[in-house]
Amino acid sequence: xxxxxxxxxxxxxxxxxxxxxxxxxxxxxxxxxxxxxxxxxxxxxxxxxxxxxxxxxxxxxxxxxxxxxxxxxxxxxxxxxxxxxxxxxxxxxxxxxxxxxxxxxxxxxxxxxxxxxxxxxxxxxxxxxxxxxxxxxxxxxxxxxxxxxxxxxxxxxxxxxxxxxxxxxxxxxxxxxxxxxxxxxxxxxxxxxxxxxxxxxxxxxxxxxxxxxxxxxxxxxxxxxxxxxxxxxxxxxxxxxxxxxxxxxxxxxxxxxxxxxxxxxxxxxxxxxxxxxxxxxxxxxxxxxxxxxxxxx
Amino acid sequence: xxxxxxxxxxxxxxxxxxxxxxxxxxxxxxxxxxxxxxxxxxxxxxxxxxxxxxxxxxxxxxxxxxxxxxxxxxxxxxxxxxxxxxxxxxxxxxxxxxxxxxxxxxxxxxxxxxxxxxxxxxxxxxxxxxxxxxxxxxxxxxxxxxxxxxxxxxxxxxxxxxxxxxxxxxxxxxxxxxxxxxxxxxxxxxxxxxxxxxxxxxxxxxxxxxxx
Numbered sequence: 001x002x003x004x005x006x007x008x009x010x011x012x013x014x015x016x017x018x019x020x021x022x023x024x025x026x027x028x029x030x031x032x033x034x035x036x037x038x039x040x041x042x043x044x045x046x047x048x049x050x051x052x053x054x055x056x057x058x059x060x061x062x063x064x065x066x067x068x069x070x071x072x073x074x075x076x077x078x079x080x081x082x083x084x085x086x087x088x089x090x091x092x093x094x095x096x097x098x099x100x101x102x103x104x105x106x107x108x109x110x111x112x113x114x115x116x117x118x119x120x121x122x123x124x125x126x127x128x129x130x131x132x133x134x135x136x137x138x139x140x141x142x143x144x145x146x147x148x149x150x151x152x153x154x155x156x157x158x159x160x161x162x163x164x165x166x167x168x169x170x171x172x173x174x175x176x177x178x179x180x181x182x183x184x185x186x187x188x189x190x191x192x193x194x195x196x197x198x199x200x201x202x203x204x205x206x207x208x209x210x211x212x213x214x215x216x217x218x219x220x221x222x223x224x225x226x227x228x229x230x231x232x233x234x235x236x237x238x239x240x241x242x243x244x245x246x247x248x249x250x251x252x253x254x255x256x257x258x259x260x261x262x263x264x265x266x267x268x269x270x271x272x273x274x275x276x277x278x279x280x281x282x283x284x285x286x287x288x289x290x291x292x293x294x295x296x297x
Numbered sequence: 298x299x300x301x302x303x304x305x306x307x308x309x310x311x312x313x314x315x316x317x318x319x320x321x322x323x324x325x326x327x328x329x330x331x332x333x334x335x336x337x338x339x340x341x342x343x344x345x346x347x348x349x350x351x352x353x354x355x356x357x358x359x360x361x362x363x364x365x366x367x368x369x370x371x372x373x374x375x376x377x378x379x380x381x382x383x384x385x386x387x388x389x390x391x392x393x394x395x396x397x398x399x400x401x402x403x404x405x406x407x408x409x410x411x412x413x414x415x416x417x418x419x420x421x422x423x424x425x426x427x428x429x430x431x432x433x434x435x436x437x438x439x440x441x442x443x444x445x446x447x448x449x450x451x452x453x454x455x456x457x458x459x460x461x462x463x464x465x466x467x468x469x470x471x472x473x474x475x476x477x478x479x480x481x482x483x484x485x486x487x488x489x490x491x492x493x494x495x496x497x498x499x500x501x502x503x504x505x506x507x508x509x
Contacts, residue, residue, distance in 0.1 A: 004325030008420035015418035118441040120460040148490040151448040
């Protein structure tokens with residue numbers, strides 16, 4: 001057999017094997033999208049943006065059957081949604097971390113927007129450090145490919161030539177590029193959604209807007225802007241911790257806060273009930289206060 | 298200087314040793330193209346439009362898309378440079394297929410492949426003249442096939458949809474598999490990275506029905 005034939009057969013085999021774990025997700029008005037089997041209990045992982053309604057969800061199984069599904073929960077900040085169906089004997093794929101991935105590796109994007117599994121080919125374009133999505137979701141590492149996101153591929157897996165799944169592809173998290181939510185980011189989200197039905201988010205109880213810092217403070221703090229508090233809710237964690245109208249927040253637990261997104265991104269679920277150190281500017285002086293983070297309802 | 302050269306050679310040897318299979322892969326790709334290449338022709342009309350065609354039979358039968366044909370007597374340029382005026386034998390706008398004949402014999406043909414058992418993920422290549430660039434090749438994989446492909450116009454018909462760069466000028470040219478066999482006729486694009494071809498079993502049926 002030629003090397004080309006071997007490669008071609010290996011890719012087709014990877015598509016066929018992983019295809020047994022892919023379902024069609026019917027959760028929005030326009031074209032259906034793709035979901036991936038998470039475990040043998042009928043739990044399906046997909047992209048949050050392809051499930052625009054919370055009820056009357058259906059999934060199309062590899063054997064052609066269509067069954068109903070319920071929404072376990074979703075995290076729009078990372079574009080992950082979890083569904084549950086009554087389907088038994090679903091094939092659980094090989095979800096894996098991306099430790100062995102390198103820029104230039106061949107990868108496949110798979111989808112099942114219709115009856116059949118579909119595939120496109122590309123290479124890993126970029127692997128980089130942890131990043132925050134525009135909506136404030138924390139992603140373990142940046143993973144960009146040049147795979148073509150065929151219509152309905154969102155929620156489908158990024159697959160290595162050996163059939164391993166590195167994560168879920170999303171065409172909406174960043175415009176114009178295909179990014180993958182890594183398996184290592186998805187796993188704790190799925191666990192939390194299965195346990196609580198939602199992700200816990202930290203809560204301070206403030207309204208804010210970015211303001212330019214005076215030149216001396218800008219130099220001292222190494223950032224151009226901070227967050228001016230324009231509202232502090234009564235009895236909120238912020239008020240109890242001593243935050244006041246007119247304070248300018250510049251850091252949360254040592255991480256600079258320059259825009260509202262950075263404050264939101266910093267208030268992760270694991271901070272709920274714990275003390276957070278908030279650095280702020282009050283009367284031209286830098287202060288630090290401790291606030292016990294509440295939970296966003 | 299002499300020492301530097303020795304070191305350079307040593308490094309080079311290691312690198313070449315490590316890429317043997319990749320070089321073999323490149324050779325396999327060119328072998329597949331070599332088997333199909335001579336069956337690719339160019340079709341020109343008086344209005345300067347350029348399409349591709351695929352030699353079906355050594356006695357001068359050439360397949361292409363109906364949309365490539367604008368004249369009653371289009372001109373064919375073979376891969377070896379010979380030019381022939383062609384007659385339109387069969388023309389079906391609905392299927393977007395046409396069969397032409399030229400006064401020639403002993404033409405190189407292409408082995409038909411199996412388009413009924415294609416698999417998503419398998420390697421394919423499209424031959425043609427994208428934007429008039431002669432005898433160009435694009436490579437990619439099968440996305441899917443059949444009559445129910447999402448997001449493809451005329452979706453009631455059977456298609457092979459491929460993940461590769463197809464452009465105007467590919468139309469009518471061969472889509473080949475890893476062994477250089479004909480599995481489809483390049484026909485249209487659906488987005489910059491998605492090509493659409495008519496599977497060869499549909500072409501066979503078109504010819505059979507036309508001749509009957």
